[in-house]
Amino acid sequence: xxxxxxxxxxxxxxxxxxxxxxxxxxxxxxxxxxxxxxxxxxxxxxxxxxxxxxxxxxxxxxxxxxxxxxxxxxxxxxxxxxxxxxxxxxxxxxxxxxxxxxxxxxxxxxxxxxxxxxxxxxxxxxxxxxxxxxxxxxxxxxxxxxxxxxxxxxxxxxxxxxxxxxxxxxxxxxxx
Numbered sequence: 001x002x003x004x005x006x007x008x009x010x011x012x013x014x015x016x017x018x019x020x021x022x023x024x025x026x027x028x029x030x031x032x033x034x035x036x037x038x039x040x041x042x043x044x045x046x047x048x049x050x051x052x053x054x055x056x057x058x059x060x061x062x063x064x065x066x067x068x069x070x071x072x073x074x075x076x077x078x079x080x081x082x083x084x085x086x087x088x089x090x091x092x093x094x095x096x097x098x099x100x101x102x103x104x105x106x107x108x109x110x111x112x113x114x115x116x117x118x119x120x121x122x123x124x125x126x127x128x129x130x131x132x133x134x135x136x137x138x139x140x141x142x143x144x145x146x147x148x149x150x151x152x153x154x155x156x157x158x159x160x161x162x163x164x165x166x167x168x169x170x171x172x173x174x175x176x
Contacts, residue, residue: 002174003033005069009076009087009120011041014152016110016144017075020163023154024073024108027167037065046092059093066099070174072133073166075108078120083127091127101132104173106166108139116142137169 006025008018018036025034042058050056055063066072076083094100107124109117121140128135139162141147147156154160 001031001033002070002171003035003068004028004071004073004170004174005065006034006036006073006075007040007087007090008036009074009084009124011084011086015077016148016152017077017108019148019152020075020108020110020141020144020154021073023160024075024163024167027164029171032171037062040086040090043086043090043093046089048096051093051096055097062090062093063097063099066094066103069103071104071106071136071170072100073106073108073170074124074128075110076117076120076124078109078111078113078115078117081119082123083120087124088127091131094131098132100128103133104136104170105133106137106139106170107135108141108163108166110141110144112143112145114142116140116144134173136173137166139163139166 006021008021010017021036039061109121111117118140147159149155
């Protein structure tokens with residue numbers, strides 16, 4: 001069974017980014033194992049001096065999950081025109097170990113602002129390029145709060161279609 005691991009760049013319990021990753025799960029065909037990695041808050045601040053020998057348990061969990069996945073999807077908010085520090089920190093832990101090298105990755109940014117987190121998305125894309133990923137799909141979602149109903153469900157048809165296309169592009173890279 002092919003697996004896709006998802007990473008939310010937000011630690012908020014009611015994160016729109018995590019909600020979007022849960023929606024992506026509903027757009028995937030059967031036979032794909034999909035889960036959201038819950039451990040980025042547990043990662044220590046990246047420091048190459050402590051990344052020698054046996055990795056710290058939280059770092060090893062992240063690396064193992066990425067290594068075992070056929071593909072990755074990342075959804076990020078935009079903070080101060082960039083990706084949140086916690087997401088960048090998680091990606092920094094993958095630089096020297098190479099789990100993302102040649103891995104298919106889809107990325108999403110969502111913002112309540114009209115630009116859709118495009119600056120965070122641009123920053124994330126540069127980091128993913130540096131990590132050697134195969135960026136297979138990119139979606140920016142502006143004015144996300146206007147596209148959710150009172151229960152937090154995405155009701156905007158065009159955005160749902162974009163997430164469908166993202167899921168299809170990701171699956172196409174991992175299924176023969």
